[in-house]
Amino acid sequence: MSGSAARAAVYGNQLEEAARFLKENDDFLVVSHIQPDGDAASSTVAIGLLLEQLQKNFLLINEGSVPRKLSFLPKYSEIVNLSENPAKGKFKHIISVDCADYSRIGSVASMFTEDAIVLNIDHHPTNDEFGAVNLIRTDAAATVEILYDLFQEMKLNWNVSLATAIYTGLLTDTGGFRYSNTTSHVMNIAAEMLRLGVNGHELANELLEKSSLAHILLLKKALSTLAFTEDKQIAWVMVTAADMKDSNATNEDFEGIVNYPRNIEGVEVGLLFKETGKDTYKVGFRSAGKADVAVIAKSFGGGGHVRAAGATVQGPLEQVIQEVVNCVRSALE
Template sequence: MNDYQSRLQEAAAFMREHDDFLIISHVNPDGDTTGSALAAALMLEQLGKSYVIVNEGETPGKFGFLPRFHKLYNLAESPIERTFTHVIAVDAADSKRMGDVTHLFANDVQILNIDHHPTNDEFGRFNVIRTDAAATAEIMYELMVAGKFTCNAELATCIYTGLLTDTGGFRYSNTSSFVMQIAAEMLQYGVKPGDIAEQCLEEITWEHVQILRHALQSLQLSFDNRVALLKVHASDLEETGASMEDAGGLVNYARNMKGVEVGVSLCEPVPGVIKVSLRSRQDIDVSQIAKSLGGGGHAKAAGCTLQSSMEEAEKIVLAKLGEVLGVD
């Protein structure tokens, strides 16, 4: 048994030997984050364990079809006045990415850290990290198999959703033959791929269209058209009635332009706070840029949060990109 398989066995034993779990994930949860967290909840249910599943803020409503979605606590709206000794963290690259949840940890907390980000700092007592996995959902599948959990339609839906969303609908370069094998297996349990793709990847809101109009008007090219950057101000969100969920995915419009190597979006949920999203094509590792600014992620998809004005954030990010590109 190799080291990784041993860690999967340790993770399953951790879940079997304890009870009363807190399940957490990263802030601004996506499909992999949500699917993986709910997959952990479903596995705990099979063991007859109790759990509370939380996120610092709101989970996008488009994932509302996932089983146990209604059990997700938004700590911003529903504070929890107690602590937990046993914690499962999924898809969180580092302790900062978990958000404001550490007040829920007991002094003797034990954390099971399950993740696929290269920037993960192994903050757990138990760490199941595989950086070549396309999604944390891929690791959750391996945990399901290693721990001899029973796959069913609910668990399959969570795993499939995580794979689908973190591979961009099985289009990104992280789509491996193993990913496709898992996806095919999940279909055998009744997963409806067309419905999930429509819900997660295709359907957009009117507010998204409105905020997209504002964002595209701000689009600018830098460094010989190798970088495309767009911005969304807090005033844009207020004017259109759009939420941060509606503003999700805007960075892809910048990245997908022909000839562009890095796409950047700067989104201001409230004045003085800038959410930075970075997407690259081939040779530029944007995770290192994000990490240098207090964030993290993957080589081709990363992000961070800056406490600054929009103008200052733009200068900071472009300066970092200039260094990487070797351009003044």
């Protein structure tokens, strides 16, 4: 059996095992990673729609809030913000979507029973298979692409709500079908979702074109800090807590800022240093392709994809910048 055939067989077995887990159990807790993006939120609501079809009991939850611009998603209003609405009770059957590792679940893990069984559905290459049941395809463009395969495996009934969730996850994690993860399979799924009634142009306008005033003000501050290495292969910007306050910005207003340094001609890796606490910085990594930033981020305790990753690094800002830039420079060399 060839390597590709063996991987397909393993994936097929994982789909069957995940479907069995969903059919044989009940009372599920569905969680995505902290600070959810379009794919994480879309995967959460898509699982909710799946469980609804199976007539299962479930709770959709996240450690924090879900971006307002995703409020059009079906079941968006049902996703509990644990930081504002402490939920009661413990759950044995957990469905984790788009979490590269267990820590990305955040404080929601406090709601797991000691004997909790986790179904881990994800597409990150750095996923450490923390679930009792793992459904992982690292060459998938988004977790919703895996969910599409799962829904086909389970022969679910498709409707425009489910199609909207799948399309949204694909749209956001492929950068509007521009990134290298946009495969023929992705485009075939997208076309199928459009046939089901998804308004693709409206979603693109809402998710890719519109910007909040806070985002623009934050971008203005970030670009004023733009810096480069001597060879101009690495570029970075910084955003402080004071910048956030002055711009009246929230976490969702950071979307896309890290792409600006990466998109400069000649730059191989773009970085965003975001202050999240005293001597604590969340670092966003974006690669033009020469460096695997998932590996770099993992060396700092983070993770992600070859071209897009993140990590939290502690220390004085100048020290953090130096450590991260040196690590990226070594990867490029």
